[in-house]
Amino acid sequence: MRLQFLVFDHSEDPQGGGSFDAMASVRQPQLVALRAEIAEVVDWAETVFAGQRAPLDEGGEWDMDLQEQTDAASPLWHVLTLSISGSALFCAAFIQRFGLD
Numbered sequence: 734m735r736l737q738f739l740v741f742d743h744s745e746d747p748q749g750g751g752s753f754d755a756m757a758s759v760r761q762p763q764l765v766a767l768r769a770e771i772a773e774v775v776d777w778a779e780t781v782f783a784g785q786r787a788p789l790d791e792g793g794e795w796d797m798d799l800q801e802q803t804d805a806a807s808p809l810w811h812v813l814t815l816s817i818s819g820s821a822l823f824c825a826a827f828i829q830r831f832g833l834d
Contacts, residue, residue: 738767739774739815741833749821750789753833756814758804764811771799771815777830782823795819 738757745751759767778795779786787793797817804810819827827833 736770736774736831738763738770741831743824743828743833745824749824750819751824752816752818753824753827754814754816756812758810758812760809761811767811767813771813774815774817774831775799778817778819778823778827781826781830782819789818789820795823 738759739755740757741753741755743751743753757767775797778797782794785794786796788796795817796819797815799816800814802812804812817827
């Protein structure tokens with residue numbers, strides 16, 4: 734899958750786990766496509782690492798946070814922020830699946 738809206742920044746911890754953070758700002762007509770792209774990323778994680786979503790410090794393999802807001806200066810713009818964290822195994826699979834380097 735080639736991501737159109739999400740550009741992830743990756744940070745890694747000493748154990749090989751890490752996080753992927755992306756922010757996208759779109760106008761109303763692109764909002765449905767952006768939400769679909771986010772859903773595809775999350776669906777992949779929920780399928781490949783089924784039943785393993787939980788905070789990492791509680792033994793989870795991966796976890797995520799999604800925030801959405803409308804830009805106060807221009808209500809026509811929507812800002813979505815997706816943060817996904819995971820173990821070394823999850824991060825390696827995520828990088829391979831979404832072609833991140």
